[in-house]
Amino acid sequence: MRYIRLLGLLASFLGWNSFACAAEPLPPPTGPVLLTISGRIDQTNAGQEARFDREMLEALGAASITTFSTMSATRQLFEGVSLRSALERVGASGTSIVASAHNSYKITIPVEDLKYEPIIAMRVDGQVLKLRDKGPLWIVYPRDAHPALQTSIYDARWIWQLNKLRVE
Template sequence: MRAKVLASAAALAMLFCQPALALDAPTDPVILTITGAITETNSDGAAVFDLPMLQDLPGRTGTMETPWTEGETAFDGPLLRALLAEVGAHGKTLRVTALNDYSAEVPVSDATDYETILALAMNGKPMSVRDKGPLFMVYPFDLNPELYNEKYFSRSVWQIKAIEVIE
């Protein structure tokens, strides 16, 4: 377990060795704020993102069943680890907070070990707040069926508004 964590940290360190470009300031309304142990910021001690900024990050589309949707549903959005790299995050845990102030702790390894995304669109359409938008943490249940259990369900935060990187 410890080895794995160390390996994950090492992998992250490798990523962060590349000189990160300074974050641009958002032009559209901010939908995600990242704080905590990060090196790149574009606001007062925080990295803030609008929709285009997030859409520019490397991402994936996964089609899967979830407990909260009817039938096979396609989710599309930036990879969590790409986002963390973008902000130069160096922590072990993420505290993910939703619009209703619900928050869940997600280990950073979930970002490095799995193709976890922050979904921006469901079935090709942007998600409104009423549809669990604007950001929905989606684990790759299609690639890793073993993740399909209550432990990961509770980490599947929707209506995400902020992420705090904790060392």
């Protein structure tokens, strides 16, 4: 299994359009489902989908970004999990990710965006995101760290009320 992870890291480093294979079967969620991943994935737990509750997402490891957004005049601390980690956990392979929200908004995110290490935020400034706060999940980019991310193209990829990812 270590060999497979190393191959996945090498593939990522070389820019190949694949992710490390998931290490173990994905358990079913025990709480409310926050995120469903489908498409070109190896690990599922509900038909052709991988469904995650909050506990399952948090088990992927913590990630955070402190940055300005178009929604706030001050820097905010966004906490959650790495988008890359979620995709690796399901053994995703593809060139793009279609992200969908509860409000029917959809945006295509190229896999190349993973070089910026965007996260799936579950908290902002220590507060758990709720649906009325544009939660429960946001895709967040480190805008302050990369001037290239300070454009309307990337602002549109900051999808809030995220509930689905489809790997294509």
